[in-house]
Structures are given as C-alpha cells and as structure tokens.
Amino acid sequence: MRSPLDTLSRPRFANHPLDIGDGASIPPGDTPAAIWPHDTDALITVIETRFHAVHRRELPDLVRLARQVEASHKAHPAAPPGLADLLQRIEWDLEAHMQKEEQGLFPSMRHDEPPAPAAIALMLDDHEEHAANLQRLVWLTGDFSIPENACPTWRALYAGARKLAGDLVEHIRIENDVLFPRFAAQPVPGP
Ligand SMILES: [Fe+2]
Ligand SMILES: [Fe+2]
Incomplete structure (x- = not known):
C-alpha cells in the first residue's frame, strides 16, 4: 500500500526558506541530508527548536484563524468547512507525539542508547498519521488555493497552513x- 508520505515533499509546499537556527537557512527545494548536524545531540536540538517549538507556536493561531474564516464565510463556495477541527486534531496529535519523542526517545538517543525498535516503529506509524492529516489539509484547502476576493484573515490562514x-x-x-536510521538495529557480524 502506498504511504501518505510518498505523496508529500517539502518542495510541494515550501515557498519560503527554512530557517535552521544560528542564522542559517536553506532555500525552498529538496533538502540534502548532509545539511543537518552530524552530531546527534545537535540534530535533536535542531528538531526541538526548529520544528517542535515552531509547530507549538503556530498551530493555535492557525486554529483560531480557521474558526474565524469558517464563521465569516459560511456561504462562500470555496469556504473550508471542518478546517478548524482538522487543524485542532493536527495540533493535538502532534503534541502527544512530540511529548513521546521528548520524554522517551530523545533522552535515550542523547545518551547514545538505542531505543527499542518497537518505540521507533511507533513513531513511524505516528508520522504516517500526520502525513494522512496533511493530505486531508491539502484536499480541504484545494491545495491552499486562496480565492481572489479572500480577506486578509483567509490569506494569512492558507499561507500559514502551507508553511x-x-x-x-x-x-x-x-x-x-x-x-x-542512526539507531537502526545493526546486523550481527557473521563468523
Ligand atoms: Fe519530532
Ligand atoms: Fe516525530
């Protein structure tokens, strides 16, 4: 079965440079894996500061904007009914998932202890769920198509959701x- 992740790539959505901290950023497009810190502690810090913290900061605003747009433009043919509930679900799912990483997986990785393969498998399953939610987001917003006569709130909502x-x-x-993959089970050397 095709994974929802296979249909999603950053260049599909990203029309903004990605700020990765310390004054560094990468332009829209595919991100070469080599750009990320080789040191695992530093990589986890980037994930926590550049992604976890940013999702936590931005999602409540997106939910609020979506509620405003849904309430004000009920009769508009391009109105996105259910978008606020979907964004709320994304926020809750992500929060639960990020807490599992921050409290379980990441501390062991920082101590160079490989987590149980089942713990990583659980995170991969969560990621598939997030990707399925993103597919719903793309569908509901018509691929973030902003109607010509949209108000500034609607524009800000779709720009933020795309980001x-x-x-x-x-x-x-x-x-x-x-x-x-840095913590994937190593094959046992043969005789
Ligand atoms: Fe994460
Ligand atoms: Fe994750």
Whole structure:
C-alpha cells in the first residue's frame, strides 16, 4: 500500500526558506541530508527548536484563524468547512507525539542508547498519521488555493497552513531519514 508520505515533499509546499537556527537557512527545494548536524545531540536540538517549538507556536493561531474564516464565510463556495477541527486534531496529535519523542526517545538517543525498535516503529506509524492529516489539509484547502476576493484573515490562514505543511514534511523526513536510521538495529557480524 502506498504511504501518505510518498505523496508529500517539502518542495510541494515550501515557498519560503527554512530557517535552521544560528542564522542559517536553506532555500525552498529538496533538502540534502548532509545539511543537518552530524552530531546527534545537535540534530535533536535542531528538531526541538526548529520544528517542535515552531509547530507549538503556530498551530493555535492557525486554529483560531480557521474558526474565524469558517464563521465569516459560511456561504462562500470555496469556504473550508471542518478546517478548524482538522487543524485542532493536527495540533493535538502532534503534541502527544512530540511529548513521546521528548520524554522517551530523545533522552535515550542523547545518551547514545538505542531505543527499542518497537518505540521507533511507533513513531513511524505516528508520522504516517500526520502525513494522512496533511493530505486531508491539502484536499480541504484545494491545495491552499486562496480565492481572489479572500480577506486578509483567509490569506494569512492558507499561507500559514502551507508553511506548516512544508515544515511538518521536513520534520518527518529529518527524523525518518536522518535521525532514526542512526539507531537502526545493526546486523550481527557473521563468523
Ligand atoms: Fe519530532
Ligand atoms: Fe516525530
């Protein structure tokens, strides 16, 4: 079965440079894995500060904006009914997931202790769920298409939701493709 993640890539959403802290940023487009810190502690710090903290800061505003747009433009043919509830669900799902990483997985990784493979598998499953939610977000917003006569709140909502999608895809990819493989079970050497 095709994973929801296969249909999502950062260049699909990101029309903004990605700020990775310390004054560094990378332009829109595919992010080469080599750009991320080789040191695992530093990589986890980037994930926590550049992705976890940013999702926590931005999602409550997006939920609020979506409630305003839904309430003010009920009759508009391009209005996105259910968008606020979807963003709220994304916020809650992400919060629960990030807490699992911050309280379980990341502390062991910082101590160079490989987490149980089942713990990583659980995170990968969560990531698939996040990607499925992003697919719903793309569908509900018509791929973030802003109607010509949209008010500033609607414009800010879709611009912010598009940024969230780009950030979340990059967040998932850095964990799936860069961080977690560092702790994948090593094959037992043969005789
Ligand atoms: Fe994370
Ligand atoms: Fe994660």
